Amino acid sequence: MDERRRALFRDWMRRLFLAVGMTGIMAGPVTAGFTEGELLSGACGGCHGHTGVSRAASMPSIAGFDRRYLARVMREFSTGVRYSTIMGRVMKGYTPQQINLLASYYADQSWENFPAGPRDPALFVTGQRLHQALCEECHEQGGRYQDRDMPRVAGQAPDYLLMQLFARRDRPEGMQQPARMRRALEGLSDHELRALGHYIASQD
Numbered sequence: 001m002d003e004r005r006r007a008l009f010r011d012w013m014r015r016l017f018l019a020v021g022m023t024g025i026m027a028g029p030v031t032a033g034f035t036e037g038e039l040l041s042g043a044c045g046g047c048h049g050h051t052g053v054s055r056a057a058s059m060p061s062i063a064g065f066d067r068r069y070l071a072r073v074m075r076e077f078s079t080g081v082r083y084s085t086i087m088g089r090v091m092k093g094y095t096p097q098q099i100n101l102l103a104s105y106y107a108d109q110s111w112e113n114f115p116a117g118p119r120d121p122a123l124f125v126t127g128q129r130l131h132q133a134l135c136e137e138c139h140e141q142g143g144r145y146q147d148r149d150m151p152r153v154a155g156q157a158p159d160y161l162l163m164q165l166f167a168r169r170d171r172p173e174g175m176q177q178p179a180r181m182r183r184a185l186e187g188l189s190d191h192e193l194r195a196l197g198h199y200i201a202s203q204d
Contacts, residue, residue, distance in 0.1 A: 037105025067107035113155030127199025154203035
């Protein structure tokens with residue numbers, strides 16, 4: 001693991017431990033004009049942003065995701081069906097009703113792209129070619145498409161995307177992903193993964 005990836009991992013762990021420390025702050029009666037879903041999001045804001053718009057390079061935004069997708073993923077973290085380091089412990093603090101409220105809250109928020117920085121023309125072209133050949137059939141519209149089974153990936157933080165791509169290629173046994181995605185990534189080089197992440201992050 002190179003220094004950049006180690007730094008991303010350290011930042012990721014720091015934010016996750018912050019989230020664990022917040023799990024005791026659960027919503028009681030709705031007060032001060034806040035919805036219960038918004039109060040429940042207190043344990044999530046340290047990583048994903050208060051409204052689901054992350055400004056952390058190693059954390060995904062979840063604002064505007066499909067409510068059914070969010071609820072299912074949170075339930076899978078809570079029950080251990082979905083692999084996690086910290087998220088499983090965080091979600092165990094929520095009841096099924098609270099998970100539904102939290103999913104609805106984030107689904108109602110507006111998506112915002114992560115500030116991706118300048119576009120590298122060569123990386124973009126390579127990434128576009130790879131995405132069209134390997135990813136577009138599922139992650140349609142350059143990764144903008146989403147539904148109850150598919151999250152939006154376009155416009156996520158470049159470093160987060162790269163971390164996920166490396167993890168899904170190098171540690172596929174620990175990642176919940178379709179067999180087709182595993183096969184698509186296993187033959188790609190580090191450079192090709194960087195190009196793919198750069199292209200997806202650059203989509204508006």
